[in-house]
Amino acid sequence: MNDEIEYIESNETEYLMVMMGDQAFGIPVLVIQDVLSSQKVTKIPLSIPEIEGSLNLRGRIVTAINMCKYLNIETLNSHDNTKDMSIVVEHNKYLYSLIVDKVGDVLSLPNNKIEKNPVTLDTALKEISSGIYRLEDRLLIVLDVIGFLNSLCKEEVA
Amino acid sequence: MDDLVQEFLEETGEGLAELDGDIVMLEQNPNDEQLIGKIFRIVHTIKGTCGFLGLPRLETVAHRGENVLGRFRDKDLEVTAEYVSLILESLDRIKLIVEGIAETGSEPEGDDSELLAKLDFVYEGKVVEDTATDSPPATPIDDEASPLKDVPIDADLSFDDLDALFEEDNALSRGDALVEEVETPEAPEEIIKVEPKAELKKEVKKEPAAAAKKAAPVATQQSLRVNVQVLEELMTMVSELVLTRNQLLQTARTYGDSEFTIPLQNLNQVVSELQEGVMKTRMQPVGSAWGKLPRIIRDLSVDLGKKINLKMTGEETELDRQVLELIKDPLTHMVRNSGDHGIETPEERIAVGKSPEGVISLDAYHEGGHIIIKIADDGKGLSSEKIRQKAIDNNVATAQELEEMSEQQIQQFIFHAGFSTAEQVTAVSGRGVGMDVVRTNIEKIGGNIDLKSVEGKGSTFVIKIPLTLAIVSALIVEVAGQRYAMPQISVQELVRISEDSDHSMETIKGSAVLRLRDSLLPLIALKDLLKVNNPEQIKDVLENNEEDNVISLEDKLKSPNHYIIVAHVGSYSFGIIVDKVFDTEEIVVKPLSPILSNLPLYAGNTILGDGSVIMILDPNGIANAMGEIAMVDVEDKNVDEEELDDAKRKISLLTFNAEGETLKAVPLSLVSRLEEFNIADIEESGGQKVIQYRDQLMPLLPFSKGFEMGEKTQQVLVFLDQGRSMGLMVTNIVDIVSDALNIEFTSAKDGLLGSAIIKDEAMDVIDVGHYLGLASGDWFNQRQKNSAMDATKTEQKILIVDDSPFFRNMLAPFLSVDGYSVLSVDGALEALEMMADGKMFDLIVSDIEMPDMNGFEFADKVRSEDSPWKDTPMMALSSHAGPEDISKGKAAGFDEYVAKFDRDNLLDKVLETLSNNKSVAKG
Structure with missing residues (x-):
């Protein structure tokens, strides 16, 4: 899958709603390769704490990143991480699995309704958000997955 | 055309193609040291090689360009757009000349003085005037522009000038097939007056097409070159196939007999053959990388006025072409170094009583699944004094630190960047593009390099590289409940520490050491290295495995069972403490994801046969983490004649427990492998225990009649001769000792040769022949003891x-x-x-x-x-x-x-x- 996603043709984008703590996030469906339930991971000692480990997905090695830890959100599954869900995305030919608390529905949202991040947004969130939707019952933060992985890789190399 | 030139052209072409992009990147990231280093090395290689091939024009341009790059590298010149264009210009010039060579087999004529002047100008530290860069003497070739643009249209051109233009343009528009009329222009007699620009262009272009046609056969007469990428992909796919097969086999084993068994066996065989076949296509004799060395040495000896004899043995040793490709340059570099720095001039040699002719010997051979390449010279060796001085000058170590280092440790400094002890920068070597690059390249392919040098006597470099990069064999170990793979290349032996074994760990002020035979081995616990005791990282591991993790180092040493991997990296040996040791497995190294690539302790990761992901440890990384100073030297001791004689009589013996108190011993060289089988896998056939082992049925013999097998697993010594194998079941394997074998008295018991004192302990030496005889009647006739x-x-x-x-x-x-x-x-x-x-x-x-x-x-x-x-x-x-x-x-x-x-x-x-x-x- 390519890093760039074509939004041009339709004026709506589909997002998979995921939950971390009590906050809802939207991940563009087109970047998602797989959604997995909790997996057994191999720990990687010495790596940054957000990296949960690596796992085998149909013969490919996937690096698991704990999004709650990264965003400093208190996870819902602190007592039972078997409820964790993984969203697998590809970035520069490597696979990453983003561990979230819960997976919700796929929402089709009009592109022109996306709003800018409020200036008061938490910096960690601001960095990985490409905008916010106002849904009826809550706010949905759109995750800029590619941008996030880019910055994570760069940070690590630097 | 000369093969060497052809090869040079191919190599240079590749290098240049890379360079363009790199220099543009450099302009964007002027502070990228790695990039500068890379560009510098490519230009350096071009310069070095063409020096030997006798291409003075190319050499001059590359040399001056390198001067400027050298200043970038040393950071005393800022990378600016002007300088980058200047470098690009010299690259274009290099390309122009290279293409000229490709067509005619010799250097095209031309005048580079203006470019050279500019390069020197920059090198000497002056700023290039803008005007100078705006009108370069020769325009870059990668666009439509032809040199004609810069030729005044109405100027009178001499025939020589025109000729030069022809030649340059030949190079420029090779392959340009758009020319309608192809005719060789008649050579103009004296001077021709060039009037319209277009016409001249046309005139000039006729020749190139013809030249291109002539040049074509030169390019195609080479043997078929398969793209490395294709082979690479093929290999990767086969590796994946092997992995999948292993998983399948493992699954099938747990299900026992099923309709899948037969097809799986077929698949197994086909995959093995396929793997072998693909590996074979990638194998090349190492001699093909040495082909140009004799010439280089010859030219070097002429240039430097030395007499050098290059001896090569083991050219037929085969290794993976990818590995070969990667060691080619380091090898060339090292041989060149040996000739340049190592061997003295005949006068110097005679003065110190050596024969006037120096010898560089190159030797390649297989050893334990790896290739060893030795480069030895009998020259002046490394001068520790010079290295010491240089280390101080370069601020890599203080005088005090150096005081405490051994000769060998000091010599290792030559593997640091910028460490050339040549006093002069010559065209041959001595710019500090040196051993650091060699070492980096060799380590990159999972190999290591060792150095031994005696001042005045010569130096020997030993390179140990894996046969192939795609599949490596690794030892699987466990620490804190998780498995890791340790590449076999650096594993020397395994030592088990338990209360009743001879070896014991001791601590010197908190740091653990092991007495192993006659050396003291520094130890490091993999647990500490990976910081897996850190509760945050291994919270859940801790929960399962509490008592294992909360104990202090002291306690750890006392705890009954430990395994120590004795690893050997370069010239250092050290021990890595792990909790458990499993099998060795063939693994396919997969690169780490970029977010993990900053962790030096890992060389990659892989998927094991059971489907789990496992991290591959990097022995070089571990060695660095331990700190080189902390390691023991395993310098070869000077063995005098008598000891040598003694050593010959000494043999390595494997000791084990089987029955009774007395340790049993067997010559190690008779044992082909040590195995541990699951009891469940052991079958019975014709009243004899057998096991499926490496696609064969292997008989398993009890050590003696009343021998009790293990509860879950059974340790077995495997003997192999003439294609037949036999397993001897023993209670447990103890150690390997080396001693002279003097059997004091014979035993009346079957299966024992007698008793011997080995390392001050009485042991029973077993009679392998007896067991071989039991295993298969025709192996040996039963021996009647001559009492x-x-x-x-x-x-x-x-x-x-x-x-x-x-x-x-x-x-x-x-x-x-x-x-x-x-x-x-x-x-x-x-x-x-x-x-x-x-x-x-x-x-x-x-x-x-x-x-x-x-x-x-x-x-x-x-x-x-x-x-x-x-x-x-x-x-x-x-x-x-x-x-x-x-x-x-x-x-x-x-x-x-x-x-x-x-x-x-x-x-x-x-x-x-x-x-x-x-x-x-x-x-």
Whole structure:
């Protein structure tokens, strides 16, 4: 899958709603390769704490990143991480699995309704958000997955 | 065209293609040191190679360009757009010349003085005027622009100028097929007046098309070059296939017999063959990388006025072409270094009493699944004094630190960046593009490099590289409940530490060490290295495995079982403490995701046969993490003659427990592998225990009748000879010791040769022959023990000459049990050396079929008039013992001729021959 996603043709984008703590996030469906339930991971000692480990997905090695830890959100599954869900995305030919608390529905949202991040947004969130939707019952933060992985890789190399 | 030139063109073409992009990137990231280093090295390589090929124009341009890049690298010149265009301009010039060479086989003519002047200008630290860069003397070739643009249109052109233009343009528009009329222009007589621009362009372009046609066959006459990428992908896919197959097999094993079994076995076989086939396509003899070395050495010796003899052995050793490609440059570099820095001039050599001709020897061979390449010279060696000085100058170490370092540690500094001890920067070497790059390249492919140098005597570099990069064999170990893979290349041995073993860990002020034979090995716990004791990282591991993790180092040392991987990286040895050791597995190294690539302790990750992901440890990374200073030197000790003699008689013995208190021992070289099988896998067939082992059914023998097998797993010594294998079940394996084997008294018990004192402990030496006989009746005839010991034969010396280690090791204990003092050598040549040294024996037992020199020739030599051994009785030992063989043997001078497998006869004959000899002597 390519890093760039074509939004041009339709004026709506589909997002998979995921939950971390009590906050809802939207991940563009087109970047998602797989959604997995909790997996057994191999720990990687010495790596940054957000990296949960690596796992085998149909013969490919996937690096698991704990999004709650990264965003400093208190996870819902602190007592039972078997409820964790993984969203697998590809970035520069490597696979990453983003561990979230819960997976919700796929929402089709009009592109022109996306709003800018409020200036008061938490910096960690601001960095990985490409905008916010106002849904009826809550706010949905759109995750800029590619941008996030880019910055994570760069940070690590630097 | 010269092969060398052709090869140079191909290489340079690749290098240049990369460079363009790199320089543009450099402009964007002017501070990227790695990038500058890379560009610098490519230009340096071009310069170096063309120096040898006799391409002065190219060399000059590259050399001046390199000067400027050198200043970038040393950071005393800022990378600006002007300078980048200047570098690009010189690259274009290099390309122009290279293409000229590709077409004509020699350098095109042309004037580079303006470009060179500019480069020198920058090199000397002045700013290039803008105007200068705006009108470069030769325009870059990668666009439509032709040099004509810069030629004043209405100027008079001399024929020479035009000719030069033709040639340059040839290079520019090779392959341009759009020219309609192809005709060779008549050579103009004197001066032609060029009027319209377009016409000249057309005129000039005619020639290129013709030239391109001429050049074409040169390019195609080469053998088919398969894109590395294709082979690479093929290999990757096969590797994946192998992994998948392993997983399938593992799954199938748990289900037992099913309809999948047969197809799976077929698949298994096909995949193995496929893997072998693909590997083979990638194998090339190492000699192909050495092809240009003799020329380089020759030219070097001419240039520097030295006499150098390059000796190469083992050219036919094959290794993966990818690996070969990667070591080519380091090798060339090192050989060049040896010639340039190592070998002295004939005058210097004569002055220190060496022969005026220096020798550089290159040797390649297989060793334990790896390739060893040795580069040795008998030159002046490394000067520790100079290195020390340089280390201080470069601020890599303080004088005080250096004080405490051993010679060898100081010598290792040459692997640091910017460490050339050549006093002058020459065209040959000495810019500090050196051993650091060599080492980086070798480590990149999972190899390591070792250095031994004695000042005044010469230097030896030993490179150890894996056969192939795609699949490596690794030892699987466990720490804190998780498995890791340790590449086998750096694993020397495994030591098990338990309360009752000979080895014990000790601490010196908190740092653990191990007494291993005669050295002190620094230890590091993998647990500490990976910080897996950190509760945050291994919270859940801790929960499962509490008592294992909360104990202190002291406690850890006391705890009963530990395994130590003795690893060898470069010239350092150290021990890594792990909790458990599993099997070795063939693994496919997969690169780490970029977010993990900053972790130096890992070389990659992989998926094991059971489907789990596992991290691959990087031995080099671990060595660095331990700190090089902390490591012991394992410098070869100077072994004097006597010790050497002793060492020859020393053999490595594997010790184990089987029954009773006494340790059992067996010559290690007889044992082909140590295995641990699951009891569940052991089957019974015809009243005998058997196991499926490496696609064969292997008989398993109990050590003795009342032997009790293990509860879950069973440790087995595997003996292998002539394609047959046999497993001997033992209680547990203890250690490997090295000592002379003197069997003190024989045992009446079947299966034991007798007892011996080994490392101050009494041990039973087992008789492998007995078990081999039990395992398969035809292996050896059962031996009837010759219980009557003949007192006269003690201290009689027997020399065994046999190239097969198996028989050497079989015979030596077998004869020594009967009271002879036995010395064995692996070939006739070595035996003759001993003869020359004046050693005497009472009997020589020699094999007939041996490489280098066979038994008949050997007997001839021994029986010659002036031989000190001409009266020593000789026995031939051969697997062919027909009447013809026997008469031939007797004719050659053997007194007796015995079939190899006939052990009773052998002993009788030994006895007979010796007593005959004695009676002859008496009479």
